[in-house]
Amino acid sequence: MGPDLLARLSRFAARDLRPGGGDRPHRPELWAFVAHDRERLAEVQIERTALIAVLEGTKELTDQTGTTRRFPAGSAMLLPPGWSGAVVNDPSAGGRYRALVLEFPAEMVRRLLRAHGTDGLTQRARPGDWHVTLTPSLTDAIHHAAAGLTADPPLPPKLAEHRFMEVLLALLEDGVWWLGPVAPTGTADAVRQLLRTQPDIPWTAERVAGALNLSTGTLRRRLSDEGCSVRSILTEERVAHARDLLESEGLSVQEAAEACGYANRSHFARRIREAMGVNPSNLRGR
Missing domain, CATH: 2.60.120.280 (Regulatory protein AraC)
Known part of the structure; x- marks a missing residue:
């Protein structure tokens, strides 16, 4: 400057x-x-x-x-x-x-x-x-x-x-990727903060570890100690995001699936049913 x-x-x-x-x-x-x-x-x-x-x-x-x-x-x-x-x-x-x-x-x-x-x-x-x-x-x-x-x-x-x-x-x-809304209180919360801002990209344990300045082994060990994994947190955040998009934003099932990082609509629907017990179409406009 x-x-x-x-x-x-x-x-x-x-x-x-x-x-x-x-x-x-x-x-x-x-x-x-x-x-x-x-x-x-x-x-x-x-x-x-x-x-x-x-x-x-x-x-x-x-x-x-x-x-x-x-x-x-x-x-x-x-x-x-x-x-x-x-x-x-x-x-x-x-x-x-x-x-x-x-x-x-x-x-x-x-x-x-x-x-x-x-x-x-x-x-x-x-x-x-x-x-x-x-x-x-x-x-x-x-x-x-x-x-x-x-x-x-x-x-x-x-x-x-x-x-x-x-x-x-x-x-x-300017693309500041760490512009996140929630203060983490542990490794799992820090991962949630990161994934919550970008639920649509293909996160892997290696990519998350790099973003948090940790080794992949350290990340996995800390998450295991807290009773979760990158995959389980990503699923939770994507399902929560999908619910908001379907119920509040009125997006179609296909649009919500893509916004949550699911290229396969059937895979997306299965995740919603497993987490909430209903089909994603039943959530629209509730």
Whole structure:
């Protein structure tokens, strides 16, 4: 991101404004992190989808695998719900660290994915780096959202939410595959989050393991300890998605089958009968 784009966002991080403890409200939020000394936060847990733009200094993220990644000024990251690890905020040579943080509630991300689908969400070559590019369109969307949330008088909640949705749309356009709605509390939940956003692609244990930065053996062992498998979770998520498409969206059986990753309609119907005891056609418009 060039200096002009940095300058546009910098006015929203003039002073330190961090979230306090307790539950976040069910609305988008804007935070600013400002530090004049190097700070290390040893145990950070991300509860809601968070887009972080580094404006001055450098941010370092060290995940549970021990991998450390650096994000200098002008870069950004999208941390998914459930990310945990250590964070270092390191001031620049000028003696200051600044970052702007946009937080998105889970229901907003769900609505985005329901409305616009997940066709553009493709797996990155380096899963786990969380880096996103601050393109002019994404920067414009962030600026628009931040200006709305800091307006005096403030924007009505629905309008402010609409501006934050523009940011999510810009991320979706960039194909950010980990844009997921649910905070995982274990390996099985993390797999569900991943598959829920893209139930139509041909998931394998190897592909899921790569997306979660795990070896295939570790993934299978952890899921076995939790009493499930990639196949069982994928079936559960596809059936739940199919039910929603048939009952609420009014899709045809063939359309629902394709949206859930089933090329064979008979196979799809069998899975629905096994899980729910009814034919998929009986679910339409219920």
